[in-house]
Structure formats: structure tokens, C-alpha cells
Amino acid sequence: MALRDFSQDHRWLSINTATVRRQLGRDWGLLEILDACAERGIRAVSPWRDQVAAAGLANVAARLKAHGLALSGYCRGGLFTYTDAASRQAVRDDNRRALDEACTLGAPCLVLVVGGLPGALAGRPAHKDIALAREQVSEGIAALLADARERGMPLAIEPLHPMYAADRACINTLSQALDVCDALDPGRSGALGVAVDAYHVWWDPQLQAQIARAGRDRLLAFHVCDWLVPTTDLLEDRGMMGDGIIDLRRLRGWVDDAGFGGYAEVEIFSRANWWQRAGGEVLDTCIERHGRCV
Numbered sequence: 025m026a027l028r029d030f031s032q033d034h035r036w037l038s039i040n041t042a043t044v045r046r047q048l049g050r051d052w053g054l055l056e057i058l059d060a061c062a063e064r065g066i067r068a069v070s071p072w073r074d075q076v077a078a079a080g081l082a083n084v085a086a087r088l089k090a091h092g093l094a095l096s097g098y099c100r101g102g103l104f105t106y107t108d109a110a111s112r113q114a115v116r117d118d119n120r121r122a123l124d125e126a127c128t129l130g131a132p133c134l135v136l137v138v139g140g141l142p143g144a145l146a147g148r149p150a151h152k153d154i155a156l157a158r159e160q161v162s163e164g165i166a167a168l169l170a171d172a173r174e175r176g177m178p179l180a181i182e183p184l185h186p187m188y189a190a191d192r193a194c195i196n197t198l199s200q201a202l203d204v205c206d207a208l209d210p211g212r213s214g215a216l217g218v219a220v221d222a223y224h225v226w227w228d229p230q231l232q233a234q235i236a237r238a239g240r241d242r243l244l245a246f247h248v249c250d251w252l253v254p255t256t257d258l259l260e261d262r263g264m265m266g267d268g269i270i271d272l273r274r275l276r277g278w279v280d281d282a283g284f285g286g287y288a289e290v291e292i293f294s295r296a297n298w299w300q301r302a303g304g305e306v307l308d309t310c311i312e313r314h315g316r317c318v
Contacts, residue, residue: 038068038096040291062091104164126303219245240283266317
């Protein structure tokens, strides 16, 4: 598949709503974000569950429909690791709710951030056995996959950068994610795939080969931003495309070559920079950089 030309318009741009969840240092409501995207001819978004909950699921669904906005994904399910039967059931129940929300909003996939050591995200890891955590992740995805198949909602495993292995995701390479896909969905049915986030995987020497391995039926989402040098915060210092060192055009070429024809979803967490600016300015910059840098 030839590299699509993004320079002429922004029809393939999606905005992950975390990118503008704050403006001028304050929260920006999801319904207002959707209005601002529609005003700029942005055709797709990927909302976060907490933002949807704050605005109201029915209200968000109605606003999406009114504007004719599509979704490029829904953030997020996952966090599968647990310490006991009660926490395992709570995880499963919450992921089923995430599936139902994704279906209500018409998402093409539910993005999974799989979790790290149980309790680590709150600063209190229950143990140090990352192999056990990965077993629990595979178990949790297998259980959720059965529910997802019933609803017709694909699951997209998102490998996160290794710096998040302890607390956010113990799946850290595209190869690991695809191994889980192959084990749980060997027939490549389209029900289970991956979300390729440039921020998390740009460094991987096997990236091109693993994107090709994923192929069209496993590539469910593509996220873009940039890696700043230096990076001053492990979570909330992502760069705008073109401000860092990721060769985004080459990476998108690999994704397009593998058959992906979906949106390039901009996902930026930037507490000290972009979240301090006016939301409209951030969206306008996303449009310009999407055409020039992605």
C-alpha cells in the first residue's frame, strides 16, 4: 500500500481527547472538545472513559452523532492484574462496562493498557513477579475476548514503553503483544489486534518487522506524537509531532505498507506545554503538523 498523502487535507487526522483535556491549565469539557474538532473539519476522535463519564455517555453519543464524528478508538480497557478473586472480578466487570461504552459510541476498537504489577500504579506493588503479571494479563484478555466477540468489538493491545513496565503495562514491545494475539486468536479473526503508538515503540529495532507481522488484520489503531530530548516527565511530557526525534513519516510508511488505512490519532500528554495553551491553538497545530510531519 502506497504512503497516503496527508499534506493536502486532514481527513485521516484523529484527536485523542487527552491531547486537549486541559487548556490554559484547566479542564476542557469533552462536549466542547467535540464541538471544536467539528468546527475544524476534524473527522474523528478517540475519547477517554473518564471524560465520557464526566460528560455523560448519552450526551457524548448524541454530540458525536450530531457532528458526524467517527471514533478511531476508545480509551481504555485493561489493567488486568489482580491480587485476589475479588479484585479479579472487579477488573472483569469494569472491562465489560468499557466494552459496552465502546459499543454505544460506535468505536472501531477498545484500546487495552494491560497493567503492570498489581498495586504499583498506586505506589504499593503487591509483589515483584512480572512473569505472573503477564500471565494474568493473558488470562484477562482471553476472558474479555469472549465478551468482545459477542459484542463485535475488537480489542487492541497497546504495548507501552518499557519505563511503564512496573506500573502501567507489562507488555512493552509489539512482538509481545502479537504473541498474545497469536495465542488467543490464531485464526486472525480481526477480534484481537494491536494499537501502535509511536511514543511507546519508536525505539524498537524490530519495529518494522513486527508491524509487517501484524499486517492489516491486526493493526487496529495508530497513535502519533513525538519524543522530546530531554524528556522532563515520564508521563506528561510528550511532544507535538515534529518537535522531537521520532521519524514519524518513516514509521507511518511501515504502517501503511502493512495495509493500515485508518486514522493517525494524535495523543499528547503535556502538562507543562500544550495543556497550558488554548485548546483551539493546540488543535490547529495538530492539523498543521499532521500534514507536515506525519
